[in-house]
Amino acid sequence: MSKKYRFIDHTADIAIEVNGGDITSLFLNCGNALFDLLYDVDDVSATETHTVNATGETPEELLINFLRELFFSIEVYGNVLNDITITKLTESAISAEVTGEKYDSDRHRLRNDIKAVTYHNVNIAKSECGLKVAIVFDT
Amino acid sequence: MGKTTEYNIERVSDYKYIIQKSGQMRVPATIFTSPEYLELIKKDASYLQLVNVATLPGIISGSFAMPDMHQGYGFPIGWVAAMDLDSGVISPGGVGYDINCGCRLVRTNLRYDDIKGRVQGIVHALYNKIPAGVGSKGALKLGVKDMKKVLENGAKWAVKNGYGDAYDLEHTEDYGCISGADPDIISDRAYERGKNQLGTLGSGNHFIEIGLVEEVYDEASAAALGLHKGDVTLFIHTGSRGFGYQVCDDYLEKMGRYTRKAGLILPDRQLACAHFSSPEGREYFSAMKAAANYAFANRQVIMFNVVEVLSRLLKISQDKMGARLIYDVCHNIAKVEEHIVDGKQKKVCVHRKGATRSFPANHPDLPAAYKSVGQPVLIPGDMGRCSYVLVGAQKAMTESFGSTCHGAGRVMSRHQAIKSSKGRAVKRELEDKGIYVISKKNKTLNEEMPDAYKDVTKVVDVVDNIGISKKVAKLRPLGVIKG
Numbered sequence: 001m002s003k004k005y006r007f008i009d010h011t012a013d014i015a016i017e018v019n020g021g022d023i024t025s026l027f028l029n030c031g032n033a034l035f036d037l038l039y040d041v042d043d044v045s046a047t048e049t050h051t052v053n054a055t056g057e058t059p060e061e062l063l064i065n066f067l068r069e070l071f072f073s074i075e076v077y078g079n080v081l082n083d084i085t086i087t088k089l090t091e092s093a094i095s096a097e098v099t100g101e102k103y104d105s106d107r108h109r110l111r112n113d114i115k116a117v118t119y120h121n122v123n124i125a126k127s128e129c130g131l132k133v134a135i136v137f138d139t
Numbered sequence: 140m141g142k143t144t145e146y147n148i149e150r151v152s153d154y155k156y157i158i159q160k161s162g163q164m165r166v167p168a169t170i171f172t173s174p175e176y177l178e179l180i181k182k183d184a185s186y187l188q189l190v191n192v193a194t195l196p197g198i199i200s201g202s203f204a205m206p207d208m209h210q211g212y213g214f215p216i217g218w219v220a221a222m223d224l225d226s227g228v229i230s231p232g233g234v235g236y237d238i239n240c241g242c243r244l245v246r247t248n249l250r251y252d253d254i255k256g257r258v259q260g261i262v263h264a265l266y267n268k269i270p271a272g273v274g275s276k277g278a279l280k281l282g283v284k285d286m287k288k289v290l291e292n293g294a295k296w297a298v299k300n301g302y303g304d305a306y307d308l309e310h311t312e313d314y315g316c317i318s319g320a321d322p323d324i325i326s327d328r329a330y331e332r333g334k335n336q337l338g339t340l341g342s343g344n345h346f347i348e349i350g351l352v353e354e355v356y357d358e359a360s361a362a363a364l365g366l367h368k369g370d371v372t373l374f375i376h377t378g379s380r381g382f383g384y385q386v387c388d389d390y391l392e393k394m395g396r397y398t399r400k401a402g403l404i405l406p407d408r409q410l411a412c413a414h415f416s417s418p419e420g421r422e423y424f425s426a427m428k429a430a431a432n433y434a435f436a437n438r439q440v441i442m443f444n445v446v447e448v449l450s451r452l453l454k455i456s457q458d459k460m461g462a463r464l465i466y467d468v469c470h471n472i473a474k475v476e477e478h479i480v481d482g483k484q485k486k487v488c489v490h491r492k493g494a495t496r497s498f499p500a501n502h503p504d505l506p507a508a509y510k511s512v513g514q515p516v517l518i519p520g521d522m523g524r525c526s527y528v529l530v531g532a533q534k535a536m537t538e539s540f541g542s543t544c545h546g547a548g549r550v551m552s553r554h555q556a557i558k559s560s561k562g563r564a565v566k567r568e569l570e571d572k573g574i575y576v577i578s579k580k581n582k583t584l585n586e587e588m589p590d591a592y593k594d595v596t597k598v599v600d601v602v603d604n605i606g607i608s609k610k611v612a613k614l615r616p617l618g619v620i621k622g
Contacts, residue, residue, distance in 0.1 A: 011183045011210040011549050060408070061395060068388060075274060076332055076381070112553075113273040113342045113583075116236050116384055119391060119408040120212030136212045138236050138384075139343060139553055 005033040014112060014137045021130040024086055027063060027094065030135065031070055031084045034117075037137070038074060040109040044082035046099035055093045060122040063133065066094050067117045078103045114139055146190060148177070154206075154601050158186070163406075164193040170204040171539070173601050176593060179550055180208060188215040191406045195220070196414070197227020199480055199487055203539050205494050206601035207548030207593060211235075213409025216493035219542040221478060222415060224486055228403075229420045230412035231390040231427070233490040235471040238386060238427055239434035240378030241312070242468055242517040243442060244528065246364070248461035249371035251351055253453065254617070258349065259575050261452060262618040265347055268448045269441055271340040271622045272579030274381070278338025279440065286330055287322035289337065293432030294467075297439035303464075307439060309506050311467040312496060312514075315435045317474075320428035326389050333382030333433060338440035340377050342579065342622035344546075344587060346522065347445060348374040353525065353615040360530050360611045363512040364465050372614055373449075373462070374526060375441055376519050377622075378471065379434035386430045390423045415488050424473065424488075431472060438467055465528070466515035470495050470545035476504075478540055489540050497531035497543035497608045516608045520547045520595030522576055522587060522621065523569050526614045527599045534606035543608040547595040556591040557582065569619075578621035587621060 008015040018033050020026025035041050054069045056062030073079045081100035088095040116138040124133045146158045148170070156177060158168040168189045172180060180186050185208050192214055193202035199221045208217030213232040222228055254261060270277050281289065289296045294308055294315025308315045340347065352370045355361045366372075379386075394411040397403075397419045405411070413419035446462040453460070473490045480487065498505055498514040505514055513530035520526050524547075535541050551559065565584045569576050578584050596613075603610045 007554055009555065010552050011185070012216060012552070013212065014552075014554065057396065057399065065392065072328065076328070110273075110580075113580075115273075115343070116388060118212040119395070119411070121407050121409070138212065 004029040013139045017134045019132045026131045041082050044080045047101045050098050052096045166201045168202045172206040183210040185210045185215040197223035205544040206598045207544045209548045213407045218492045219494045221487040221489045221540045228412035229415045231387045232409045236384045236387040237378035238383035238430035239469045240471045243375045244465045245373040247371045258618040273342040275339040276335040289436045290322040290429035293435035294439040297436045302440045302443040307464045310464045317428040321425045329385035332385045336380040340622045345377040345622040347620040349618040350614040350616045354613040356610045379430040382433045383430040386426045493545045494542045495545045497535040499531045499533040521589040521592040522619045523589035528612045529608040543602045547592040551591040553586040560585040576619045
């Protein structure tokens, strides 16, 4: 998978910029970037499907809340996720089917330790290839 | 990066700089730093963040940066401000995700000769006993009923359940328990994350360190704290684990809604806040106290386990080892305290995000043992240099709402640190300096390598020179367990 995000420098934490052709692909690319930051997605099998829902009063808040839900599933329920299908996306709500499996330290290679997805300066802006957004993670 | 200022940073003295009030700022921004580190602050976005938070409603006198300040998200790290209880706000971002992240320092009767040649064994034994690393769990499993007691009673719960004694509570900020935490407002998610993480270290910059008093600057104060040159010490740095993160996350979301409802205009969504006097503000304050109490209990349980491991391994009775808590300090917290504002005593809500309380001698909130010397202030450095013990000083009450710095402060991002440490064996480099380090992941050692931080000695010299806290002793690390 070619990476659809790049690192931006931040003194304390991890910051990335993500691009997407439209709002749906931006949300998808952000979710996939989160997975890629946390572990090697190539090691993950799609043996389970989870439904993830989020709401937000602005598109930015919706995006961060969606990432927070994905992160919670990984961090607290011990899932490793590998694929997202967005089934509904409105201005204030998102539903997605997400596949993956339970984390297994013998098979899954972890990458960065992330502790939270922040709302810091989050702004979805127009870019050459559609839309872009910068996301800062607490580490 | 590389932003140039549109704000004029004026020099007040060699260690104090000010950005006068302009635009939406309600108060000036004050930076305590050295000319050398001022240049670093100009380079990252931290001083812009300092200016942003000077726009918050009800902020009193100033937005204060400590010499370890660096870029955060929304709020800078190494920041202090006091808010008016009626017109001011409370902000989860202004406390941070790791609510009541803090430090505790333990002194012992052990001398270097008692542990010489055994540091590696001690480090491995501690590493096996104290769960460390991201999402670490399993030290204790708590049911909802016990969790509620932890949230209400903090370290008092730990002591009641056999992890330590009353002496420990006497030597903990707020006596190990902030009253007024309501466990019934806490989300199920926070309970889920907190139930099996008590007694665990976590990851990132958290650590347990076995060290030595290398230098004493103030013999009388050091003696009052029970520190003598050559004594073996134990230093613990951790916080409220996933529980605190979830509380912060929950209220960042809720306060985003409040911010819009109340029509508050904020320069950054991460600054979401609520008026302290509003139901939302009160609710967060109560939830924050619950997380703070969780952290006090966490450090108490870890300390108890560390001391037990050490006593067993060295085959020395705990009585003979004389391990005694010097103090436990919070460095991510909001508190209602009394300060002098416009010549009058006033209750305000002090936010310390990456800053330590620094109360002087005779302050009414200090325990009897420290009434004459001042509150112990614990400043960890990076794992390769040293840490410091200071005491609070009177000038903190007039300069910084009773606050001082909290650590060295990063200069390099974790990403940068990994890049620049490529091909280097950080663990080996530290071993060559006589410091044995173990971590769940080698990557953590690269992210946390000494060059990624400012020199804590220079940071501490700033606060000592301004007089907001005074140097007492320097500690040298011998063995470190990183998360």
